Amino acid sequence: MIHNYLTLSVILFCLGILGVISRRNVFIVFMAIELMLNAANLGFVTLSRLHLSMDGHVLALMVMAVAAAEAALALAVVILLHKHKGKLDTDVFNLLKG
């Protein structure tokens, strides 16, 4: 049963990666990253259940805190982007082009 949970976690993580590399909409990219974090969280909680230890839960809490911080900053950046360029396209940023 544990393995089913872990397989689900892997599937969700891969879907997150697919979201990041295939979409250009900043909101979708951002939420795909959140999806990957959640997949990792699922893995933590499952392993915590397997070993009957609390450390996985604590780690999941930490990840959530980081996700919250990230959300605050990322959304601020999205607002800036929209304000300056009027677009939600990640490809607008190409200053690093060689």
Next chain:
Amino acid sequence: MTETLLFYGFGLLSILGALGLILFKHPMNGAMSFVITLISLACLYALLSAKLIFAIQLIVYAGAIMSLILFIIMFLNIGESDLPEERGRWFYLAGGIVAIGPIAILMQRAFKTLPPGETAIVGDGFGGVQEVGMVLFTDWLLPFEIVSILLLVALVGAVVLAGKREVSE
């Protein structure tokens, strides 16, 4: 038996939600389907006897973060014209599936080495506020404090980035 059924039900829902997130064109629809994923995940946490994480997943993720995202999406009032053209989406998607194949297989194989385990609901003494709190504030005290500083920094950063600039000229 009920637990297995529930797992498959919520698992399917979360995958569908994730698929919706990466396939819907409008971010509003994507966000709504992502909420489904988050709620199903919360239910899966509950099935894993993680009572506190279940609650926090609902409150912080599905509640706070997602409502913030939805608020911003609506605040920016995104219409069809604002959306980026995403022509090569399917091509990227196909390529991505090929690329992540080995990654998925590696993770899957790694998890296979774990011993099989039961997921029957554990009653008292696991996953509650008391148990998590005991570990969090003893063994994990330093990371906890660092995370609190991180949140503070993120708060200040967000204010600086998004706040109204005083025109100095």
Next chain:
Amino acid sequence: MEQSTPYLGFIPLLPLAGALVLGLMHIATCQGKRIPDKLYGILGCIGPFIALILAVKVFFELKALDEGKRVLLQRVYNWIEVGDLKISMGFLADPLSSLMLLFVTFVGFLIHLYSIGYMAGDKNFGKFFAYLNLFLASMLLLVLGDGPVVMFVGWEGVGLCSYLLISFYSEDPANVVAGNKAFIVNRIGDLGFVLGISFLFWGIGADGFDYISLEASATNLNPTLGLTVCLLLFVGATGKSAQIPLYVWLPDAMAGPTPVSALIHAATMVTAGVYMIARFSFLYVQVPLAGEIIAWVGILTALLAAIFGMYQRDIKKILAYSTVSQLGYMFAAVGLTAYSAGIFHVFTHAFFKALLFLGAGSVIHALHHEQDIWKMGGLKKKLPVTYWTMLFGALALAGCPLFSGFFSKDEILYSALAHGHGAIWFIGLIVAGITAYYTFRMFFVVFHGKPADQSLYDKAHESPPVMTVPLVILAVGAVFAGFLNLPHLFGGHLMVSHWLSPSLVEHHPDPTLALELLAVGGSIVAFVIGVSIAYRKFGTKAQEPVYRGFHKFAENKFMVDELFGALIVTPYRYLSQGISRIIEPWVTDGPLKSMALLYRLSGLAFKVFQVGLVRVYAIYMVLGLSIMSFLLIKTLNL
């Protein structure tokens, strides 16, 4: 046998400290307010003065010792220490170096004193004294060093200072060129010197590399190596002491202020070569062939320089050529292993040449920096002190009997005869006659006859006492220095030769009355003929002669400078240009440039991947992860 003397090191150190202090003072004040010249002058003279007192002390301390044991040593610290080899910063005073020490500090001090008057009002007064002190310090280090390595430090030091001082009036590019010429020509000689001491070290340096150890093991040197070392050292000496073919820098060195010329020609620098060969006398006596080469080079230099001297019109250049000529005598003497005669001539020459230069400086000073003798004339009335002192100097240089130059020159000519080199004696005699001629040509034209330029004449004035007092002191020296080494013929006892004999390895041939009489008689005749020709031509009325034919050729110094220019300088310039145009861009820079091009091309290639889109970078990352996972699956057999 070795006496440790704690104050020996202070002799070069004091002028060096003076140079440092003066230099710092000058640097600190060259932008803002000037420090009064008097302070500079006093500070500049203190170092040489104390060095002079110490030199006298050294002399008397040596005199108090037994004859064979007259050596004072001070080893300050180990300077170079490699394995068993130890080269110390050490100082050695023996009869030879103490004699050098005495007249170097004495003449050096007088020149410092004189410079206070001569350089008065110059805007780089402090700098001048700093250089002068440094010059003296280098020379004292050269003289006092206890081994070739310490000597070499001083050797290079005087080369550097001569460069600095010759191009002292650096506003005029010609002076800078003259300074460069002196420095470069000296460098050629220095190369010989370095090679010489390197070979010497290779040969017999294992048992210690100071004069005392070297002298002890000199007999172990194999003859071929010995000849090589001697000739290489002589190359060094030709550079410093201006012998054929490296004498060309010395006349140009007249570009510097006159006291500098006096210092270079009388006390320091040019005598270094003679001193060095006398110092290495223990080597040279073993290689008679090297000695003969030196003697011939010396006497030919003397002849050539004397011929050039007859046709010069610049008062300082006449004296410069006379110096080259006198140095030729000295080399002839040391080449013939008559070291004491050579050093004695160095000694007397220091007095009368310093006197003549300072006198010439006084004339130039009086005439507001006019150096052409054909524009002078009749200055006897205007500059009485200068006139009389210059007269003594000229008589000494010309070799008038009973003046110092006569005795020392006679000693050299006599030793040429005594060693059986009649040809060298004869050439020496001719040179003596020519010397008398050109010295008095200059003297008569400058001081007798009618003023050639009335306006210059009217403005002329006698120099201040700070300049004339050193002249008088040097004049006394020029007259009487010769009596220190009075030969047996005149009832003397060759005091200087006896004093020097412990430091020198030389053979004294048995004196024969006939030869001595021949030498003395020849010298007197040469002097009389030279002076009388000069008097007939220029004694009463000095007319600028027009030179033609051979005379014109000689006036142009046999085109030696032009010859060097065509043979060495021009090909060298073309070679350098060729290197900078062909070898540098294609051979040395080429590989570097192509390497840079390679990096640029690879940069262009990698640039394609830098699309600047965050998503694409994420794709790269996923691709990398994917490949890594694939490899892990493969290798771990999961």
